[in-house]
Amino acid sequence: MKVSALSPALLGLVASAQAAAVASSIQYSTVTGYFLQDETATDASTFDYTAVNFGLINRTYPADQVLKHQGKDLSQWERFYHQVQKLNTDSDNDVEYKVLFLGRHGEGYHNAAETYYGTPAWNCYWAELDGNGTSTWHDAALTANGVNQALIAHNFWQKQIDEQNIHTPDNYFTSPLTRSLQTANYTFNGLNLPHNAAKFRPLVKELFREGISIHTCDHRRSKSYIKNLFPGWPIEKGFTEDDELWNGVTAETSGAQDARSATALGEVFFAKSTKEEAFVSVTSHSGEISSILRVLGHRSFSLKTGAVIPVLVKAEKVKGATSTTTTVSWTASPHCTVPPVTSVTACVCPSSAAPVTTPLVTDV
Template identity: 80%
Template sequence: MKVSALTPALLGLVASVQAASSIEYSTVSGYFLQDETATDPSTFDYTAVNFGLINRTYPADQKLKHNGKDLTQWERFYNQVQELNKKAGKDVEYKVLFLGRHGEGYHNAAESFYGTPAWNCYWAELDGNSTATWSDAALTPNGVNQALIAHDFWQKEIKEQRIHTPDNYYVSPLTRTLQTANYTFTGLQLPHGSAPFKPVIKELLRESISIHTCDHRHSKTYIKDLFPSWRIEDGFAENDQLWNGVTEETSAAQDIRSTTVLGEIFFSSSGKDDTFVSVTSHSGEIGSILDVVGHRTFSLNTGAVIPVLVKAEKVETNARAVVTSATWTVNPHCTVPPVTSVSACVCPSSAAPVTTPLVTGF
């Protein structure tokens, strides 16, 4: 795709995503280790600490038989969230978001191989190399294993903790997240009466949209062929309307996008009864969601999952004060493999940086 092929309408779509202007989000802390500043994200292992759920009593325990002593921590926590929703007004809703990062993709492995500086300014703009393809990257064998670890841990929690499994499942449209959700949730022995694993694929849950080809999704037809029984949200375009290989969204633009998709998850037709929500996404998008809901920065390793209790409240908002768009940026990159150092990328003197795509993509 040439720069001249980008129409004003497409550039407007890239630069602006409408925000859910009347909902404010906040993290309800005190329930998970990941909420606490003392917890180190780099060493956090969700499988070793019950998804991070803190062993404690809840105010809602008092309404349970024997104060809930016969129930597991997750059963009592679920009851606590239900009580929060019962006591909340019609304009307030509590949900637990299980934020899962995809397993290792071929783009992750390539970045480790080339080093981040060289990856960002040259290799990431290609479809792949002679041994691997990373445009809309698939999972590596290690990434598949990470998703299977999540599968086994969910099954363990179902058996031992009698955890309430997700009422709704949402997935990014990129291949690595689709595969991760499939390996994680397909085949689980769900408790009787649980919502089945029938995920909804949502465009706005995708990774931070950069000029990297790993952020360029396949067509709707391709996705439908991969998982024909999964639901693709209404309005999902056949071809990627956001990635162009020239401009990339800023953090401000991504936070607007995340606010929008949260507005589609909260106050939905399912109402307050659907309190546990699975979101299979990406490191950058999960970081943006955490920022929007007021959670502290918490980086996830590939394949990791953290739950967060979120309060959403409808508020009266002056429409003029709501930011609904943010400028995207152009990112120059090398046309041949760069000369790199540990902390920077330098294009060879014979190859000036360009702002046009190096590949055409799908």
């Protein structure tokens, strides 16, 4: 069932996105040939970014012709950095290249619960609860395994800094959900960064959150909670105290999420001094990263918890373009009111408990 009533916060997001689209829009594309993850032969289910230099392909670049006269023996990542610089230098003002490091959060308690209950039962009953009396997964925190996955990323970044002299992110962004905040902190806090590198001070950004479903793990906590959890981290302007997007009844469609992702990317590209700040970290979620990849025209590439995918992106302003989107489509999501009878592929509520589309409240 399509739902036309939108929250004031969501209406504000839609209005701002449409207003920006009237003046100009941004066309995104993935520049392939640089990372193994771009290639159809690379199997996402078995890919380990820590085993293959983040996936950076060992190859030559046009920028190497300039570098060879400097008499320096540069690493692959150093040469790639100069190639990105060259792409930006050679492009006009309406074109910009950035390298996005899209990192999925480590395992959260919601991930562990879904594995325990099975996806059908999780989706139509357990995910609508705050927890089960043993674990809490409302705005889920990282499990011990999730912390370890983030520390693996931390150690790999340090190895790349020490051995490859990788250009670390010029800007950091993170979803406001707890598991992403924690992952960003475990991954980047305490790194021995290169001289003159940008400090790790991530901007908490609402639109990089997970796809908004009726699951309580997608219901973010308050702005005050985030400030207390990580004092000193900037939170974007307009960020509301309470979550005005999640209501426990309606869920984003893929199209609505992609529109949101495009808006978020539009606030990352073409900012002040943006061509000089071409390396960007975004700590987010599986569904949101999949959405970003769709917006960028990248092939589908599913990330394991804690994994990272770098993408070289070309963004081009298209002046005078107008938006064709008039509404954001959301759907009502029915769920069981008691634990379901499940099969391998579907969820079936007991005959005595018909599915409902109201928030599930129960004592557990």
